[in-house]
Amino acid sequence: MAQVPLVVGLGVRNSIVSALLGKGSEKFNYLHRFLGRSIFVASTLHVAPYLHKYAIDDDFVAQLGKPVISTGCFGYIALILISLSSIPVIRRKAFQFFQISHWIGMVILLVSLSVHVPICLPFTLSSLSLYFLDLLLRLLFKTQNAFLGTPAVLLPLSDGLTTLLEIPSLTTGWRAGQHVYVRVFHPGMGLGKMWESHPFTIASAGAEGEGDGEPLRVFVKSVKRGWTERLFGFASDGEVGTGEDRMRFGGAKGGRRCRVLVEGPYGGTGNILFSSFSSVLLVSGGSGITFSLAQALSLQSKALLGLVRARSIDLVWIFQSEASLQAFMPYLLPLLNNASSNKTASSFKALKINLHIYITRPSSQFAYDPSLSTTLLPAHDHLYIHTGRPNLSDLVNAKVEEAAMEAKRLNGRGVNPCGLGIGACGPQGLVRSLRNVVGGLKGERMGEVGGVEVVTEAFGV
Ligand SMILES: Cc1cc2nc3c(=O)[nH]c(=O)nc-3n(C[C@H](O)[C@H](O)[C@H](O)COP(=O)(O)OP(=O)(O)OC[C@H]3O[C@@H](n4cnc5c(N)ncnc54)[C@H](O)[C@@H]3O)c2cc1C
Known part of the structure; x- marks a missing residue:
């Protein structure tokens, strides 16, 4: 029972852990799930011997007349509902069903346990307090114009x-x-x-x-x-x-x-600040470009204030068809253009952004010719368009090589290199593969560049 406030506290959007670590509660969702499962196992171990005894005595219906038994049964049924709807395949395929079952299940569970035995009451009350505090914070401080929109x-x-x-x-x-x-x-x-x-x-x-x-x-x-x-x-x-x-x-x-x-x-990225690394690589899959776009724009504006260590960053975007290119290019081109146009606007150097685009399933008519400059796809020194899937290992290794050269240059000037920051956002598969590639890097190589840190954001729970 004592785990219930913990599981609620880790599941809400405004959790204490998120506030302390500066990361979203979705990053700690695995703990919420782990605790949820352990509550189910512990409750089953608690319920099973009673059911066994009532089955032997053949007096289950008579026992159900007692509030302590009926509320316990309601609570356990609610827990079954929550647990079944949280099975990954069901959660992914029917997310709304999962959310509604979670909500109804939690209400029934907390109400039943409040009257089950008196010792449960402090735990159910603290769980409800955490839940309502989260709702209040969301309404009062987190929602812009909560009543009118x-x-x-x-x-x-x-x-x-x-x-x-x-x-x-x-x-x-x-x-x-x-x-x-x-x-x-x-x-x-x-x-x-x-x-x-x-x-x-x-x-x-x-x-x-x-x-x-x-x-x-x-x-x-x-x-x-x-x-x-x-x-x-x-x-x-x-x-x-x-x-x-x-x-x-x-x-x-x-x-x-x-x-x-x-x-x-x-x-957010917690204690990882891309502006503090000597080298930066941002990798996005599909709509994960949103994460890299915001990072790149933010780094570009900070660079003009002299707040970014890296001199250039690489942004890799992998997507399926050239239709996405047409839709998103108006938002990506300013990244390339700002780097050249801002050179005079500040005493600090503009940040160069190398944009590497990979179209995995281009139509048969698609061909990129850098010599034929169009408004949508202008010829640009820092724009590289490829067809097919990139080899993530090659991408990361090339960036590590480049970071090692930058580290050498910095060492030569008596400055310590500040590492390579890698951001990855998009489908779970891409994020996992990139983590594996970085996990396979040699420690010695990582030391040479001043360390390698990865921030990932996967679109799905
Ligand atoms: C932190 C985070 C950031 C995201 N950023 C983007 C983004 O910038 N652009 C973008 O296109 N997509 C983004 N997504 C994914 C987006 O939230 C889902 O695609 C969307 O919610 C799907 O809803 P649906 O009803 O259309 O599809 P559904 O079929 O209901 O859901 C498809 C999948 O989306 C996820 N999902 C659905 N509802 C929610 C929810 N309320 N909370 C968390 N996950 C949910 C689940 O994994 C589910 O399996 C992000 C997801 C997360 C967790």
Whole structure:
């Protein structure tokens, strides 16, 4: 029973552990799951001998008349509901069912245990306090304009999959790598889906220190039959902005202005600051580009204030078809252009960004010719477009080589190298593979470059 407040405390968005370590509660979800499973095992060991005894005595129905037994049975049934709906395959395939079962199960469990035996009461009350404290914090401090919502622009992008959600009035208050929960409380989303809130990584750099930030921007990739697909349909059904507006957003037909509830920011890279590394590599798969985009934009603006150690960074983006290229290029090109145009704007050197794009399943017509410069794909010294899948091991090893050269240069000037920072965001498989590649690096090599640190963000729980 004493584990219940712990499991609740680790499951809420505003957990004490997250606040202390500066990481989102999703990073500690494995502890929440581990404790949840151990509660189920412990409860089964507690319940089974009683059931065995009642079966031998043949008086289960009579026993059920006693409040201590009936409340215990209700609590255990609730625990079965929570545990079954949390089985990974069910959780992934039916996330909303998992969430609703979790919520109903927890209410039944806590109410039943409160009256089961008096010793349970302090634990159920502390669990409820943690849960309600989290709700209060979310409502009062984490949700922008919690009652009316915040005006937003929704635009379906030309890849037919991604919705851009931009909030013009929010330009500060987050760090690169953080995410927000979005709820579109509009009947157009459908009666079920208008209540749902979903997490998305912020893709723009807010004002950090000096200067104006960009509006908060998230890119939402559609998942079949989910809230994200409905959002794309909802955005496509509208009509917003002038042709010029549309050009700016790189949107396809449609678009909509509406109010949304934005809760956050949550998460982040904790004590890892990319600006403090001598070399940086950012690897993204699909919509994981949002994480790298925000990091790169933030590093670029900090570099102009002299706050970034690295002289150049490499951003690798892997995705399936060139349709994504068309949709996202308007947001990526400023990274390349800022590096050249800002050279004169500051006494500090602009940060060079090498953009490596890998299209894994290009159409047969796709061919990139750097000599044929177009608005969408201009010839640029730091833009590299490849077809096929990259070899992650080669990518990391090449970056480690480069970091070792940079370390040599720094050592020559009497400066200690400050390591290689690697960020990876996207599907679980990509993130896991990259971790494995880094795990396989030789300790000696890592020491030469001043250490290698990895931050990963996988889109899924
Ligand atoms: C920290 C974080 C940041 C993310 N950032 C982005 C982003 O920038 N762009 C992007 O396109 N996607 C992002 N995602 C994934 C996005 O949240 C899911 O794709 C979306 O919630 C799917 O909802 P759905 O109803 O369309 O699909 P469903 O079929 O309901 O869900 C598909 C999968 O998405 C995950 N998911 C669904 N709802 C939630 C939820 N409320 N909380 C956590 N996970 C959920 C589950 O793993 C589920 O199996 C992020 C996820 C996390 C956890």
